Amino acid sequence: MHLTALGANENSLRVLPTEIGNLTSLTILDLRHNRLKQLPRSIKKLTNLSKLFLRFNKLETLPEEIGFMTSLEVLSVRNNCLNSLPNAINKATNLKILDISGNTLSKFRSVSNLTLLKDLDLSQNRLSSLPEEWKTMSNLERLVLSHNKFQSFPIPIANIPNLETLDLEGIYKSARTHTTHTQHIHTH
Numbered sequence: 001m002h003l004t005a006l007g008a009n010e011n012s013l014r015v016l017p018t019e020i021g022n023l024t025s026l027t028i029l030d031l032r033h034n035r036l037k038q039l040p041r042s043i044k045k046l047t048n049l050s051k052l053f054l055r056f057n058k059l060e061t062l063p064e065e066i067g068f069m070t071s072l073e074v075l076s077v078r079n080n081c082l083n084s085l086p087n088a089i090n091k092a093t094n095l096k097i098l099d100i101s102g103n104t105l106s107k108f109r110s111v112s113n114l115t116l117l118k119d120l121d122l123s124q125n126r127l128s129s130l131p132e133e134w135k136t137m138s139n140l141e142r143l144v145l146s147h148n149k150f151q152s153f154p155i156p157i158a159n160i161p162n163l164e165t166l167d168l169e170g171i172y173k174s175a176r177t178h179t180t181h182t183q184h185i186h187t188h
Contacts, residue, residue, distance in 0.1 A: 002025050003023055003026060003027060004025050004027045004028070004070065004076060005026070005027065005028040005029075005030075005031050006023065006026055006028070006030065007028075007030040008030065008031055008034070009030050009031060009032040009033050009034065009053070010032070010033040010034070011034055012034060012035055013031065013034040013036055014034075014035045014036065014037070015036070015124075016031065016036055016040055016043075017038060017040070018040040018041075018042040019042070019131055020040060020042060020043060021040065021042025021043060021044070021045035021046065022042075022044070022045070023046065023049060024045055024046065024143060025048060025174070026046050026048060026049050027048055027049060027050045027051065027071075028029070028049070028050065028051045028053075029046070029049055029051070029052050029053070030038070030051075030053045031052075031054050031057065031184060032053050032055045032056055032057075033055070033056045033057075034056075035058055035064075036054070036055050036057040036058060036059055036089075037057075037058045037059060037060055037081075038059065038061060038063070038072065039054075039059070039062065039063050039066075040063075041063050041065050042065075043063060043065055043066070043069070044063075044065035044066075044068035044069065044070045044108070045068075046071055047068065047069060047070055047071060047139070048071050049069055049071060049072055049100050050071050050072060050073045050074065050094075051072075051073065051074040052069070052072060052074065052075050052076070053076045054075075054077045054080065055076050055077070055078040055080075055122050056078070056079045056080075057077075057079075057080050058080065058081055058185075059077060059080040059082055060080075060081045060082065060083075061083060061086070062077065062079065062082065062085060062086050062089070063086065063123070064086045064087065064088040065088070066086055066088055066092060067088025067089065067090070067091030067092055067094055068086075068088075068091070068131075069084070070091075070092070070093070070094060070126050071094060072092045072094060073094050073095060073096045073097065074095075074096065074097045075095060075098050076095070076097070076099040076120070077099065077100055077103070077111055078099045078101045078102050078103075079101070079102035079103070080102070080103055081103065081104060082100065082103040082104065082105060082179070083103070083104045083105060083106065084105065084107065084109075085100070085108075085109060087109065088108075088117060089111060089114075090109075090110070090112070090113040090114065091113070091126055092113060092114070093113055093114060093115070093116065094116060094177065095114050095116065095117055096116050096117060096118045096119065096139075097117075097118065097119045097134055097181065098111070098114070098117060098119070098121070098127070099119075099121040099124070100120075100121065100122055101121045101144065101168065102122040102123070102125075103124075103125055104125065104126055104127070105125040105126060105127060106125070106126040106127065107127070107129075108122060108125075108127055108130060108131065109131060110131040110132075110133045111132040111137075112131075112134075112136045112137065113136075114137070115137065115138065116135055116138060116139055117140055118139050118140060118141050118142065119140075119142045120140060120142070120143050120144070121142075121144040122143075122144060122145055122148070123144045123145065123146040123147050123148070123167070124147045124148075125145060125147075125148055126144070126148065126149055127148040127149065127150065128148070128149045128150055128151055129150070129154070130154045130156045131154075131156065132156050134156050134157060134159040134160045135159045135160075135161070137160050137161075138161050138162055140160050140162065140163055141152065141162060141163065141164045141165065142163075142165040143157060143160065143163060143167070144164070144166060144167040145157075145166075145167065145168055145171055146167045146168060146169035146170055146171065147169065147170040147171070148170075148171050149171075150171045150172060151172075163178070167170065
C-alpha cells in the first residue's frame with residue numbers, strides 16, 4: 001500500500017494500533033478530535049511523515065520516538081494533557097511549525113536544535129520561565145506565549161534575531177490583576 005495521507009479525525013479513537021508504523025509512505029497523519037492518551041512506539045517508522053495533527057486528544061505524553069521522525073515539519077498537539085515534551089523533540093530537526101498550546105506545560109526545555117522552526121505556539125500553558133538558548137532560533141518568525149504564568153518579561157526571547165510576531169497577551173497573572181500585553185515586532 002502506498003498511502004500518503006490518512007485522516008482519522010473525529011472518530012473517538014482511544015488507541016492507535018501499532019500497525020500504524022507499517023504505513024511508511026505516509027506524509028500526512030491527521031488524528032484531531034479523538035480520545036488518544038498515547039501514541040504507539042511504532043510511530044518512529046513513519047520517517048516520511050511531514051505533518052502530524054494530534055489536536056484535541058487526551059495525550060499525556062509524547063513518545064521519545066518522535067525524534068526519529070526526521071521528515072516532520074508540522075507537529076500540532078494543541079489542546080491535550082501534556083505536561084512535558086520528550087527530550088527527543090530536539091532530534092526532529094526539520095520542524096518548522098510546533099503548536100503545543102492548550103496543554104499543562106510548566107517547563108519548556110530548550111529546542112535550540114530546531115533551527116528551522118518558524119512558528120512556535122506555547123500559549124495557554126503554565127509556563128513561568130523559558131530556557132536561555134534562543135540565539136540559534138534564527139528562523140523563528142512567530143512566537144506565541146499568551147496566557148501563561150510568567151512573573152516577569154521572558155528576557156531570553158530578546159535574543160531571537162528574526163522574530164516578527166510576538167504575542168504576550170495575558171502572560172502576567174496574579175491574584176489581584178489580570179494584565180494584558182500584546183506586542184508585535186516587525187523587523188525587516
